[in-house]
Amino acid sequence: MLNLKSLAVAIPAAFLATAALADGETIAVFTKNQTNPYFQAVRVGADNAAKSLNAKVNHYIPTKPDSIPEQLSQIEDVIVKKPSAIVFIPVDYKAMVPGVEQINEAKIPVVNVTDRSAGGKFLAFVGADDYNLGLETGRYMLKKLGGKGNIVIIEGVKGSLTSIDRVRGFNDAIKEFKDVKLLASQPANYQRLQALQVMENLMQSHPQIDGVMAANDAMAIGAIEALDGANRKAQVIGINGTKEAVDAIKAGKLLASGDYNGFVQGCIGTMVAIRSLRGQPIVTEVVLKPTVVDNTNYQPYDAAVETRTCPTWDQAAAMATKTN
Amino acid sequence: MSDHALSAARPRLRLPSVPGVAIVLVALAVVFALISPNFLSTGNLSNILVQSVILLLLALPMTLIIMTEGLDLSMGAVLTLASLVLALTVVSTQSLVLGLASAVGVGLAFGFVNGWLVSALRIPPFVATLGTLGVAQGLALIVSDGQSVVGIPRFVRLVYSGETAGIPNPILIGAAFYALFHVLLYHTKFGVYIRALGGNRDALTLAGVKWQRMLIAVYMLGGAMAGFAALLMTARMNAGHPTAAIGMEFDAIAAVALGGTSFERGNGWIFGTLLGVLTVGILRNGLNLMAVPSSAQVACIGALVIFALFLDGMRSRKP
Amino acid sequence: MSTASDIAAPGARFHLSKDVVQIVYRLLAAGLLCLLLSVLTDSFLSMNNILNVLRQASLLFFLASGLTLVILTGGLDLSIGANIGLSACLAATAIKATGSPALGTLVGLGVGTLVGICNGLMVAKLRIPSFIATYGMLWVLHGVTYYYMAGETIHGFPPGFRQIGSGYFLGIPIPVYLMLGFLAAGTFFAQRTVWGQQIYAIGANPVAARLCGIPVDRRLILVYAFSGAMAGVASLVFLARLNSAEGDVGEAMTLPAIAAVLIGGASLFGGVGTVFGTFVGALILTLVLNGMNLLAVNASWQPLVTGVIVVLAVWLDMIGRRRT
Numbered sequence: 001m002l003n004l005k006s007l008a009v010a011i012p013a014a015f016l017a018t019a020a021l022a023d024g025e026t027i028a029v030f031t032k033n034q035t036n037p038y039f040q041a042v043r044v045g046a047d048n049a050a051k052s053l054n055a056k057v058n059h060y061i062p063t064k065p066d067s068i069p070e071q072l073s074q075i076e077d078v079i080v081k082k083p084s085a086i087v088f089i090p091v092d093y094k095a096m097v098p099g100v101e102q103i104n105e106a107k108i109p110v111v112n113v114t115d116r117s118a119g120g121k122f123l124a125f126v127g128a129d130d131y132n133l134g135l136e137t138g139r140y141m142l143k144k145l146g147g148k149g150n151i152v153i154i155e156g157v158k159g160s161l162t163s164i165d166r167v168r169g170f171n172d173a174i175k176e177f178k179d180v181k182l183l184a185s186q187p188a189n190y191q192r193l194q195a196l197q198v199m200e201n202l203m204q205s206h207p208q209i210d211g212v213m214a215a216n217d218a219m220a221i222g223a224i225e226a227l228d229g230a231n232r233k234a235q236v237i238g239i240n241g242t243k244e245a246v247d248a249i250k251a252g253k254l255l256a257s258g259d260y261n262g263f264v265q266g267c268i269g270t271m272v273a274i275r276s277l278r279g280q281p282i283v284t285e286v287v288l289k290p291t292v293v294d295n296t297n298y299q300p301y302d303a304a305v306e307t308r309t310c311p312t313w314d315q316a317a318a319m320a321t322k323t324n
Numbered sequence: 325m326s327d328h329a330l331s332a333a334r335p336r337l338r339l340p341s342v343p344g345v346a347i348v349l350v351a352l353a354v355v356f357a358l359i360s361p362n363f364l365s366t367g368n369l370s371n372i373l374v375q376s377v378i379l380l381l382l383a384l385p386m387t388l389i390i391m392t393e394g395l396d397l398s399m400g401a402v403l404t405l406a407s408l409v410l411a412l413t414v415v416s417t418q419s420l421v422l423g424l425a426s427a428v429g430v431g432l433a434f435g436f437v438n439g440w441l442v443s444a445l446r447i448p449p450f451v452a453t454l455g456t457l458g459v460a461q462g463l464a465l466i467v468s469d470g471q472s473v474v475g476i477p478r479f480v481r482l483v484y485s486g487e488t489a490g491i492p493n494p495i496l497i498g499a500a501f502y503a504l505f506h507v508l509l510y511h512t513k514f515g516v517y518i519r520a521l522g523g524n525r526d527a528l529t530l531a532g533v534k535w536q537r538m539l540i541a542v543y544m545l546g547g548a549m550a551g552f553a554a555l556l557m558t559a560r561m562n563a564g565h566p567t568a569a570i571g572m573e574f575d576a577i578a579a580v581a582l583g584g585t586s587f588e589r590g591n592g593w594i595f596g597t598l599l600g601v602l603t604v605g606i607l608r609n610g611l612n613l614m615a616v617p618s619s620a621q622v623a624c625i626g627a628l629v630i631f632a633l634f635l636d637g638m639r640s641r642k643p
Numbered sequence: 644m645s646t647a648s649d650i651a652a653p654g655a656r657f658h659l660s661k662d663v664v665q666i667v668y669r670l671l672a673a674g675l676l677c678l679l680l681s682v683l684t685d686s687f688l689s690m691n692n693i694l695n696v697l698r699q700a701s702l703l704f705f706l707a708s709g710l711t712l713v714i715l716t717g718g719l720d721l722s723i724g725a726n727i728g729l730s731a732c733l734a735a736t737a738i739k740a741t742g743s744p745a746l747g748t749l750v751g752l753g754v755g756t757l758v759g760i761c762n763g764l765m766v767a768k769l770r771i772p773s774f775i776a777t778y779g780m781l782w783v784l785h786g787v788t789y790y791y792m793a794g795e796t797i798h799g800f801p802p803g804f805r806q807i808g809s810g811y812f813l814g815i816p817i818p819v820y821l822m823l824g825f826l827a828a829g830t831f832f833a834q835r836t837v838w839g840q841q842i843y844a845i846g847a848n849p850v851a852a853r854l855c856g857i858p859v860d861r862r863l864i865l866v867y868a869f870s871g872a873m874a875g876v877a878s879l880v881f882l883a884r885l886n887s888a889e890g891d892v893g894e895a896m897t898l899p900a901i902a903a904v905l906i907g908g909a910s911l912f913g914g915v916g917t918v919f920g921t922f923v924g925a926l927i928l929t930l931v932l933n934g935m936n937l938l939a940v941n942a943s944w945q946p947l948v949t950g951v952i953v954v955l956a957v958w959l960d961m962i963g964r965r966r967t
Contacts, residue, residue, distance in 0.1 A: 034618055034619060034789040034792075034794055034890065035789070035792075035891040037794055037795055037796055039794060040794025040795060043794070058615040059615075059618070060612065062618070063608075063618055063622045063782075064571060065891065066567070068561055068565055068567075069378065069557065069568065069569065069572075072560060072561070073375045073608065073609075073612075076375060077368075077371065077608075077609050077612035077613060078612065080365065080368045080371060080613065081362060081612075081613055092472060092561075092563075092565055094472040094563050094565075095472050095561040095562070095563040095565045095568065096561075097562055097563070098481065098485070098560065098561060098562045118474070157470075158465070158469070158471075158942075158943075159468070159469070159470030159472065159566065186936075186942065191895070192885050192887065192889065192892075193881070193885060193892065193895075196884070196885065197699055197936075198936065200695050200699070201936035201937060202936075203691075204687075204689065204937060205684070205686045205937055205939075218796075218889070221798075221885075221887065225809065225884065225885060225886055228809065229816075230691065242796075244796055244798045247798065247799060441954060445958055446961065447954060447957055447958055448910070448911050448912065450719075450911050451905055451911065451953060451954060452954060454898070454901070454902065454905070454950065454953055455950040455953045455954030456950060456954075457946075458947055458948075458949045458950020458951070458953070459947050459950045459951060461946040461950075462943060462946040462947025462948070465943035465946070466943045466944065466947070470943070574778060577774070577775075577778075578775065578778060581772070581774075587772045617790070618789065619786050619787075619789035619793075621786070622782055622783075622785045622786035622789060623782065623783050623785075623787060623790070625782045625786075626778075626779040626780060626781065626783035626784075626785075626786060627779070627782075627783055629775060629778065629779035630765065630771065630775075630776060630779035630780070633769075633772070633775055633776070633779075634765075634771060
């Protein structure tokens with residue numbers, strides 16, 4: 001796809017600066033589904049970073065949410081197109097390994113974002129620490145409850161890496177407090193309605209619930225609706241730091257949300273891919289520090305994701321947990 | 325009244341007696357070839373074929389089942405369950421043969437139950453297989469506890485990613501099964517019975533044929549094919565996953581319908597099913613090559629299904 | 644017209660008596676389930692939990708009641724879940740943009756009905772099998788919804804509007820009143836009006852119905868429009884209940900709604916079934932899921948149990964009908 005015109009621009013540019021060695025690269029960004037706002041934040045972050053670096057982004061999303069065969073097919077199709085680089089969130093961290101290996105065989109550089117793939121070679125991993133996010137957010141709530149009370153956990157999709165680790169974090173936070181009792185831990189598949197119904201049913205079996213730990217914001221807000229509907233009160237936490245969660249925090253309904261920061265993950269993942277193509281130094285692992293968003297620090301999150309701007313490379317590099 | 329108006333207008337369209345799916349297939353191929361330079365590369369064409377094989381393996385028996393005025397909604401879930409069982413068996417025994425046998429066994433068992441519910445208890449196929457869909461899906465979740473099964477030996481993967489005589493294995497497997505079904509349907513007595521099962525059951529009874537057994541056999545064939553498809557699916561993912569093929573039965577049904585098999589009276593066309601599967605494959609591939617947004621792809625698939633059937637509907641109502 | 648109703652009426656009365664017996668069986672089954680659950684768990688037989696079950700059943704019933712009429716004509720509507728998604732998102736936009744719940748309600752019902760009319764036109768005029776026409780429609784609706792929502796959610800509706808989902812009147816949730824209202828209206832329409840009887844006649848024998856002068860095409864369009872409108876109703880209750888709109892909100896509802904209709908005794912071949920039977924079917928399905936939640940049964944068992952119940956219910960129904 002390298003035509004003469006871009007060569008004509010690229011060659012003199014190479015003499016001028018190392019930056020923008022060959023801009024106009026195409027980055028293929030893979031996300032899991034079209035419905036979860038988290039992945040939209042990743043996509044917007046990727047768009048944002050690519051735009052500022054003068055590269056082009058194509059998004060590939062399974063038409064059926066989280067479909068493994070479909071993401072595998074999309075990888076095969078994209079390899080035919082030969083994008084300059086790939087930013088990749090596997091729909092399943094184990095079952096998508098053959099797809100990553102195909103990308104490796106085609107010698108297309110690839111950055112792993114959000115769910116750490118169980119295999120394959122990547123330029124870098126950019127993600128958040130689900131376990132510590134669960135732990136910190138859980139701790140935050142238990143401290144607010146004075147270190148005692150009855151807790152229920154609402155889990156995400158069974159077997160998904162994010163849910164397993166977040167719930168493990170919640171459980172470890174609960175273990176730290178002697179007077180906290182875990183009443184139940186049930187999955188609601190990251191779905192709002194399911195969380196609402198699970199919560200309604202749990203309220204029947206448990207007359208006293210002081211705290212609800214939900215593995216994402218949609219489920220947390222579903223649980224709040226259930227509590228409101230039954231005229232009961234409990235502290236609720238979620239994870240992801242979405243706009244909706246911030247609104248609920250402002251309204252005093254949600255206690256806190258652990259910030260998963262898909263936007264920044266999308267930014268850094270794309271920046272790493274483009275910098276690597278241009279021969280600039282990169283980092284090989286960024287695991288974002290867990291941040292608990294509450295009513296004291298929500299301001300930066302209180303804006304549509306489209307209006308946010310990516311961190312600069314220096315800021316991103318400062319977050320790195322591993323460099324070459 | 326309205327029928328009259330339509331039939332009067334129809335001759336002007338002058339549709340040749342080519343099925344809707346063939347028109348759509350050719351049209352799509354031409355459009356994609358013009359727009360996307362990589363579309364016609366051998367690499368990409370083989371890509372499309374390889375990607376279509378798993379769906380083809382489900383759509384072939386689905387054609388026969390629909391020809392008997394039946395339906396199998398459990399196929400995707402049975403495929404998923406069989407894939408998990410295969411993965412677990414292969415991991416513990418390191419034997420591909422045992423793995424495949426267990427997967428096909430699971431498929432045959434579900435196929436038998438489906439066939440028995442439909443023929444002996446006379447439960448409508450939609451209901452019976454909706455029930456077994458739930459059972460298979462539940463078992464898949466219980467067996468795996470929601471987790472992927474990994475640690476599958478390398479040789480399983482070669483079934484999908486390997487080549488024989490320069491042709492990718494899945495294409496050979498797909499071609500072999502297509503040939504098998506063609507012979508089965510058009511050159512055996514079983515095929516004659518299947519064609520009679522839709523809409524002509526009384527004649528079979530009069531001829532002394534135990535059509536209940538034939539019906540059970542058809543559903544078992546569907547189950548077995550889900551088992552074979554499970555091998556390809558497992559090899560493709562190098563893992564077993566509890567939701568891998570959920571909903572794939574609807575894709576298969578759509579491909580069959582796209583291929584011109586009618587839901588009534590046993591009019592089926594196995595080559596049409598092949599065209600239907602390829603049309604869906606080409607559409608998805610081409611849209612990906614053009615980097616069309618996923619939401620538009622979703623709408624295109626729906627529109628295609630409706631459009632192809634619309635073309636067929638116009639044709640079949642010709643006087 | 645008059646001939647049609649004359650012919651349809653005696654046949655229908657014959658069905659009704661059989662149907663009454665079948666419904667009594669189903670009510671007994673539901674009663675038995677309640678008895679079993681109240682023995683097994685203390686929390687079942689509380690007023691709260693019973694209201695809970697009724698409210699959860701209402702969402703299922705809205706969808707299933709519209710679907711019942713479609714199934715009575717021998718058709719099927721697979722697009723209802725996707726229809727909820729689009730109707731909910733557009734209604735949410737209307738409410739957000741104008742602040743008027745009335746307008747939002749109008750939009751939700753309007754979009755749902757319009758989609759239904761399209762389905763009806765495809766089935767009646769283009770003669771596309773309903774299974775395929777509505778499956779294609781499902782994809783089209785998802786595509787439009789995903790494009791429109793771009794991965795975001797719309798949340799936060801005025802309290803007045805939220806009453807229809809989460810409000811109470813005399814201690815009973817509003818959706819339960821809505822359910823009873825639609826139950827009465829649906830039953831009256833199907834059993835006591837000429838149009839209702841014509842729908843039974845179409846399902847029992849479409850050719851004869853046409854020969855009798857029943858305007859089959861118009862009735863078919865009416866039935867699909869009604870199914871779409873009920874999806875619109877469900878979308879509004881969803882919106883009010885969850886206080887937010889997502890593209891995939893109704894996705895998981897289609898198969899349970901079909902299951903409820905089948906458990907309720909309707910035949911997929913058309914001509915047999917009642918709205919009241921569907922109501923009991925929705926109730927049984929909800930009771931089972933509620934019971935499994937109260938008994939803390941692993942959620943993985945839910946699809947399995949649902950599947951077995953569907954087959955069992957239909958089989959028992961067939962035996963019952965053969966005897967009478």
